[in-house]
Amino acid sequence: MDRKPLTLHRLRELHAAGEKLTMLTCYDAAFAQVLDAAGVEMLLIGDSLGMVLQGQPSTLPATLEEMAYHTRCVARGNRTAWVIADLPFGSYHEGEAQAVRSAVALMQAGAHMVKLEGGGWTAPLVRALVDRGIPVCAHLGLTPQAVHALGGWRVQGRSGEAAATLKRHARELAEAGAAMVVLELMPSELAREITQALPIPTIGIGAGPGCSGQVLVLHDMLDITRGKKPRFVRNFMEGAPSVEAAVRDYVREVKAGRFPDDALHGY
Numbered sequence: 430m431d432r433k434p435l436t437l438h439r440l441r442e443l444h445a446a447g448e449k450l451t452m453l454t455c456y457d458a459a460f461a462q463v464l465d466a467a468g469v470e471m472l473l474i475g476d477s478l479g480m481v482l483q484g485q486p487s488t489l490p491a492t493l494e495e496m497a498y499h500t501r502c503v504a505r506g507n508r509t510a511w512v513i514a515d516l517p518f519g520s521y522h523e524g525e526a527q528a529v530r531s532a533v534a535l536m537q538a539g540a541h542m543v544k545l546e547g548g549g550w551t552a553p554l555v556r557a558l559v560d561r562g563i564p565v566c567a568h569l570g571l572t573p574q575a576v577h578a579l580g581g582w583r584v585q586g587r588s589g590e591a592a593a594t595l596k597r598h599a600r601e602l603a604e605a606g607a608a609m610v611v612l613e614l615m616p617s618e619l620a621r622e623i624t625q626a627l628p629i630p631t632i633g634i635g636a637g638p639g640c641s642g643q644v645l646v647l648h649d650m651l652d653i654t655r656g657k658k659p660r661f662v663r664n665f666m667e668g669a670p671s672v673e674a675a676v677r678d679y680v681r682e683v684k685a686g687r688f689p690d691d692a693l694h695g696y
Contacts, residue, residue, distance in 0.1 A: 435470055435511045437542070437564055437608055443470075444630040450642025451683050452513075452632055453650070453676070456482055456499045458506030460647060465510045467676035471632075472507060473544070473644060474500045476515040476574070481648050488573045491517040493531055497538040504539025513566055514540035518574040521545055525557040532563045544611065546572035548598025552605040559606030567602040569595055569623075570636065571614035582659075584635075584696050586615040599623045599631075611644065612636040614661075617695040635661035637695040643683045650679060661694040 452471035479491035500514045514535040521528035542564040586592045609630045617637025624631040633640030652664040669675035682688035
């Protein structure tokens with residue numbers, strides 16, 4: 430593998446050049462090695478581990494200590510990918526001081542960037558973290574930590590008012606210093622409009638092909654997750670001879686703009 434370790438500067442260069450960015454969730458050293466070797470640019474230690482690894486009904490039970498543990502595991506297996514760790518529910522909600530303490534714990538565990546959910550009230554937290562040298566990825570649309578307030582796993586931004594709020598929050602987060610933003614479960618056209626209006630990359634999951642890049646939950650795209658999966662998931666293990674081959678196919682399909690297919694995966 431001849432890829433140099435990815436930096437935020439390099440990710441910005443790729444975005445400026447119009448190259449689609451690739452991200453997958455990752456929770457341990459073994460998968461980190463595979464995903465890194467397959468060319469995935471960003472590894473996300475998502476609080477989705479609460480559901481994927483622990484069998485919880487939502488992401489809310491994941492703790493900061495658990496997130497730091499899995500971040501250390503991924504960091505040990507990774508060589509070149511950019512590592513992003515989720516700030517879990519309750520680890521930044523009290524304000525700037527708590528957000529900084531929690532982010533420091535994840536950065537010391539090996540993260541290169543932290544991710545937090547929501548807009549409006551989070552912009553000052555983003556600014557506080559960025560001012561202290563901590564890169565931040567924002568997250569808008571369906572924000573799983575607020576699943577109960579949102580009324581379940583529902584597409585966000587369908588109404589004009591809701592779409593306008595998401596656009597405003599995206600702009601505020603970028604102005605606060607967020608280096609990228611995940612857009613989850615929203616109409617493809619809305620995600621495209623947000624992407625075109627922002628100077629930073631957008632990473633879509635259930636947000637159509639118009640985003641700057643894509644992310645999926647690893648266990649979903651490898652068809653490990655049992656039961657019915659969301660519309661936006663594609664089984665990359667189908668026909669693949671190995672996990673690494675499936676991940677390489679994901680990277681190729683995202684880079685080529687063939688995944689996601691709006692007719693199959695969009696809203």
